[in-house]
Amino acid sequence: xxxxFVIVGxxxxxxxxxxxxxREDPDREVVVFEKGDWVxxxxxxxxxxxxGEVDDLEDLVAVTPEEFREERDVDLRTGHEVxxxxxxxxxxxxxxxxxxxxxxxxxxxxxxxxxxxxxxxEGFDLEGVFTLRSMDEADAIEDFVDEQExxxxxxxxxxxxxxxxxxxxxxxxxxxxxxxxxxxxxxxFGEATASTVADHLREQGVDLHLETAVEGFGGVDRVExxxxxxxxxxxxxxxxxxxxxxxxxLAEEAGIDLGPTGAIxxxxxxxxxxxxVFAAGDCAEEDHVVTGEPDHVPLALTANRAGRAIGTTxxxxxxxxxxxxxxxxxxxxxxxxxxxxxxxxxxxREAGFxxxxxxxxxxxxxxxxxxxxxxxxTLVADGESGRVLGASVVGEEGVKRxxxxxxxxxAELTVAExxxxxxAYAPPFSxxxxxxxxxxxxxxxxxxx
Amino acid sequence: xxxxFVIVGxxxxxxxxxxxxxREDPDREVVVFEKGDWVxxxxxxxxxxxxGEVDDLEDLVAVTPEEFREERDVDLRTGHEVxxxxxxxxxxxxxxxxxxxxxxxxxxxxxxxxxxxxxxxEGFDLEGVFTLRSMDEADAIEDFVDEQExxxxxxxxxxxxxxxxxxxxxxxxxxxxxxxxxxxxxxxFGEATASTVADHLREQGVDLHLETAVEGFGGVDRVExxxxxxxxxxxxxxxxxxxxxxxxxLAEEAGIDLGPTGAIxxxxxxxxxxxxVFAAGDCAEEDHVVTGEPDHVPLALTANRAGRAIGTTxxxxxxxxxxxxxxxxxxxxxxxxxxxxxxxxxxxREAGFxxxxxxxxxxxxxxxxxxxxxxxxTLVADGESGRVLGASVVGEEGVKRxxxxxxxxxAELTVAExxxxxxAYAPPFSxxxxxxxxxxxxxxxxxxx
Numbered sequence: 001x002x003x004x005f006v007i008v009g010x011x012x013x014x015x016x017x018x019x020x021x022x023r024e025d026p027d028r029e030v031v032v033f034e035k036g037d038w039v040x041x042x043x044x045x046x047x048x049x050x051x052g053e054v055d056d057l058e059d060l061v062a063v064t065p066e067e068f069r070e071e072r073d074v075d076l077r078t079g080h081e082v083x084x085x086x087x088x089x090x091x092x093x094x095x096x097x098x099x100x101x102x103x104x105x106x107x108x109x110x111x112x113x114x115x116x117x118x119x120x121x122e123g124f125d126l127e128g129v130f131t132l133r134s135m136d137e138a139d140a141i142e143d144f145v146d147e148q149e150x151x152x153x154x155x156x157x158x159x160x161x162x163x164x165x166x167x168x169x170x171x172x173x174x175x176x177x178x179x180x181x182x183x184x185x186x187x188x189f190g191e192a193t194a195s196t197v198a199d200h201l202r203e204q205g206v207d208l209h210l211e212t213a214v215e216g217f218g219g220v221d222r223v224e225x226x227x228x229x230x231x232x233x234x235x236x237x238x239x240x241x242x243x244x245x246x247x248x249x250l251a252e253e254a255g256i257d258l259g260p261t262g263a264i265x266x267x268x269x270x271x272x273x274x275x276x277v278f279a280a281g282d283c284a285e286e287d288h289v290v291t292g293e294p295d296h297v298p299l300a301l302t303a304n305r306a307g308r309a310i311g312t313t314x315x316x317x318x319x320x321x322x323x324x325x326x327x328x329x330x331x332x333x334x335x336x337x338x339x340x341x342x343x344x345x346x347x348x349r350e351a352g353f354x355x356x357x358x359x360x361x362x363x364x365x366x367x368x369x370x371x372x373x374x375x376x377x378t379l380v381a382d383g384e385s386g387r388v389l390g391a392s393v394v395g396e397e398g399v400k401r402x403x404x405x406x407x408x409x410x411a412e413l414t415v416a417e418x419x420x421x422x423x424a425y426a427p428p429f430s431x432x433x434x435x436x437x438x439x440x441x442x443x444x445x446x447x448x449x
Numbered sequence: 450x451x452x453x454f455v456i457v458g459x460x461x462x463x464x465x466x467x468x469x470x471x472r473e474d475p476d477r478e479v480v481v482f483e484k485g486d487w488v489x490x491x492x493x494x495x496x497x498x499x500x501g502e503v504d505d506l507e508d509l510v511a512v513t514p515e516e517f518r519e520e521r522d523v524d525l526r527t528g529h530e531v532x533x534x535x536x537x538x539x540x541x542x543x544x545x546x547x548x549x550x551x552x553x554x555x556x557x558x559x560x561x562x563x564x565x566x567x568x569x570x571e572g573f574d575l576e577g578v579f580t581l582r583s584m585d586e587a588d589a590i591e592d593f594v595d596e597q598e599x600x601x602x603x604x605x606x607x608x609x610x611x612x613x614x615x616x617x618x619x620x621x622x623x624x625x626x627x628x629x630x631x632x633x634x635x636x637x638f639g640e641a642t643a644s645t646v647a648d649h650l651r652e653q654g655v656d657l658h659l660e661t662a663v664e665g666f667g668g669v670d671r672v673e674x675x676x677x678x679x680x681x682x683x684x685x686x687x688x689x690x691x692x693x694x695x696x697x698x699l700a701e702e703a704g705i706d707l708g709p710t711g712a713i714x715x716x717x718x719x720x721x722x723x724x725x726v727f728a729a730g731d732c733a734e735e736d737h738v739v740t741g742e743p744d745h746v747p748l749a750l751t752a753n754r755a756g757r758a759i760g761t762t763x764x765x766x767x768x769x770x771x772x773x774x775x776x777x778x779x780x781x782x783x784x785x786x787x788x789x790x791x792x793x794x795x796x797x798r799e800a801g802f803x804x805x806x807x808x809x810x811x812x813x814x815x816x817x818x819x820x821x822x823x824x825x826x827t828l829v830a831d832g833e834s835g836r837v838l839g840a841s842v843v844g845e846e847g848v849k850r851x852x853x854x855x856x857x858x859x860a861e862l863t864v865a866e867x868x869x870x871x872x873a874y875a876p877p878f879s880x881x882x883x884x885x886x887x888x889x890x891x892x893x894x895x896x897x898x
Contacts (some may be wrong), residue, residue: 042817042876060817233881301881304881322868324869328875329874368508368509369503403852403873405855411857421856422754422789423750423776424770425749425750429785
């Protein structure tokens with residue numbers, strides 16, 4: 001009998017792999033070690049729990065531990081921490097309930113996720129200072145807002161978490177300040193989208209501080225202020241969201257290679273440098289579909305997709321994990337913002353492209369049809385070949401149109417091919433030329449040949 | 450000096466070509482002959498004028514005749530009917546104001562559009578019986594509803610026009626019956642979408658008669674009844690929308706070849722069998738991007754795109770018209786329905802494919818996020834190669850997702866490639882696996898290899 005398929009970490013990548021492996025090969029034993037209690041939860045839903053739109057934290061759990069155990073026949077062991085991997089002996093060492101034991105594996109998936117980056121801010125341990133990465137942290141923030149009724153909140157970092165938490169906390173009646181070190185928020189979304197969202201945050205009453213470094217937090221026991229270089233701002237609650245770092249220590253100590261991004265290096269099947277050791281999700285790299293280079297995009301779909309592919313591969317049907325286009329979407333009050341592919345000139349040049357781009361404003365419906373709003377589309381292509389490299393869109397509705405460009409990016413379409421796509425038109429849904437097509441029409445003039 | 454670029458017909462294809470040719474080659478004379486008064490109008494918006502959502506019929510005009518003449522320097526002549534083409538002499542014969550003259554051309558675009566099919570129904574000439582193809586007809590229906598206050602309306606044909614007019618007339622407080630000869634409405638949208646829309650029409654109070662042939666209309670001067678085989682139904686107003694026929698007589702008489710669909714045959718640049726005679730829009734064929742065979746899809750984007758490409762070609766930069774994927778979208782009260790590519794088994798088989806398909810229901814957002822609705826997705830692929838052939842979606846929101854599949858169809862992606870697309874996810878916009886990806890995951894199991 002083959003040794004079991006062992007999975008370290010019970011969130012999106014791990015549980016997708018477990019479920020898929022069991023479905024494809026029901027006789028294979030699948031063991032998942034999760035050091036915490038929560039499995040298969042939607043971390044992306046946590047801001048909406050704090051906001052009050054999701055009633056119960058348990059609602060964010062897609063599949064419960066009982067369902068995994070009883071319906072999917074997965075040997076899921078919560079409260080079990082893997083403390084070492086021996087890829088030569090093909091065992092993992094597990095701590096649980098004060099005991100330690102070795103578990104042999106036939107195939108291993110490392111799905112240890114990522115953790116919130118915690119810069120060395122003074123006062124990080126004060127009460128009222130949080131990061132938002134785990135379900136327990138979401139619970140703690142929600143409890144704090146309920147019980148302490150903070151009047152002011154500071155959010156450090158203007159990425160997804162920062163923007164979503166600004167909306168959530170304003171909705172809870174709190175005065176919110178956001179501090180971002182860089183000249184713009186939502187860095188990966190490009191200048192046009194970032195500045196549109198920034199203006200909108202300010203319209204919603206968010207006090208947005210760009211190019212502003214936070215030095216630490218002040219207060220006695222409980223946080224009272226955010227310390228800037230030459231100023232201090234009042235804050236009864238602080239959420240630090242300055243990015244995530246992959247949990248790679250376990251892999252690194254086992255001699256598993258990390259890649260250039262610092263996450264675990266994998267091939268197109270999610271394999272590490274050991275044939276029977278896979279890595280997926282927020283701890284692992286994926287090849288970028290535009291550059292072909294390893295990238296680290298710790299997002300939910302990437303994790304689910306890679307986990308599912310690895311489950312299929314382990315069950316005997318080798319399946320590529322699919323790579324990443326870096327597609328992302330975020331809600332900021334009444335706006336949606338989305339991006340895909342390569343938007344940054346320097347990244348495009350590094351990958352050997354000669355980027356050209358346009359930013360256009362277009363209505364989401366014909367002028368005569370009620371309710372049209374404006375969509376701003378930035379489209380980037382290689383000036384020589386015309387290949388579509390990426391896009392960003394922002395507006396009150398219709399930002400899922402980014403999927404059209406994501407598909408074009410995957411398929412390596414040119415701007416001329418994108419412009420000629422037969423997309424859906426009727427007045428309640430779109431102008432004749434969809435805003436994506438309009439952007440392609442304009443950009444085409446900047447492409448050679 | 451080159452003879453002018455002459456265009457027959459002043460709607461989407463014709464005016465797109467005129468504008469683009471002038472922009473690319475401002476010195477070239479561009480003459481448009483339009484036999485009516487309306488140019489460059491959004492026929493797709495007419496049902497919403499009748500519904501009362503568009504205040505003024507003029508609102509449907511994208512660019513006015515004055516703007517074409519004064520700002521775009523197009524020699525636009527309304528009230529001018531082209532009655533003959535001589536492709537050897539390179540002239541067209543024009544009737545205007547009781548005079549007849551010959552106009553030489555360097556390049557010619559035939560953009561004569563299509564007309565409503567009028568079956569030989571008895572009583573078609575009764576007052577209160579309409580088709581809906583021209584702006585004047587939209588005006589006449591709106592006037593009739595305003596002035597005659599019909600209490601009952603019959604719509605003959607369950608295609609786009611039928612469905613959109615059902616919504617418009619119900620909104621006007623009229624009891625609406627729809628008669629469709631075939632076993633389902635929205636024939637090109639496939640069974641799952643058609644039956645969902647049919648149920649919804651009935652919920653909205655529309656009296657839907659499937660597999661019901663209309664034999665004629667009864668009444669004295671004004672329509673009073675719709676005659677069925679063995680029944681008569683009361684109707685104060687009738688709208689016949691049983692399809693359109695391309696206006697090809699002018700071309701045919703000039704020796705210009707028609708294609709297998711009965712519309713004007715064209716090559717990938719929109720050229721007819723005469724080097725300097727082009728055809729575009731509702732009177733012309735386009736190659737289907739899946740089958741590679743000529744098709745006749747009289748829709749607005751196809752016309753605009755082909756017109757624009759031909760304008761570019763005539764100005765000296767040969768540009769393919771792009772073909773059609775048959776993408777379409779329609780609103781039916783609270784539902785949207787959309788389709789792309791090849792959905793019909795027999796069409797797929799004729800084109801050499803071995804079609805497999807699935808229909809799935811998926812939520813538009815995660816279960817925990819407020820406002821999720823159900824989307825039904827039908828996805829069709831070639832069972833051997835896995836190539837994506839087409840899709841249909843129906844639901845209360847998010848049906849523009851059809852564009853993802855339209856893009857995949859154009860790019861000749863396989864189901865496995867579609868499943869691996871990095872589409873945008875965040876709880877306010879989508880579940881982790883977008884409904885399109887879920888359909889691809891399920892369909893993948895039915896594909897060989």
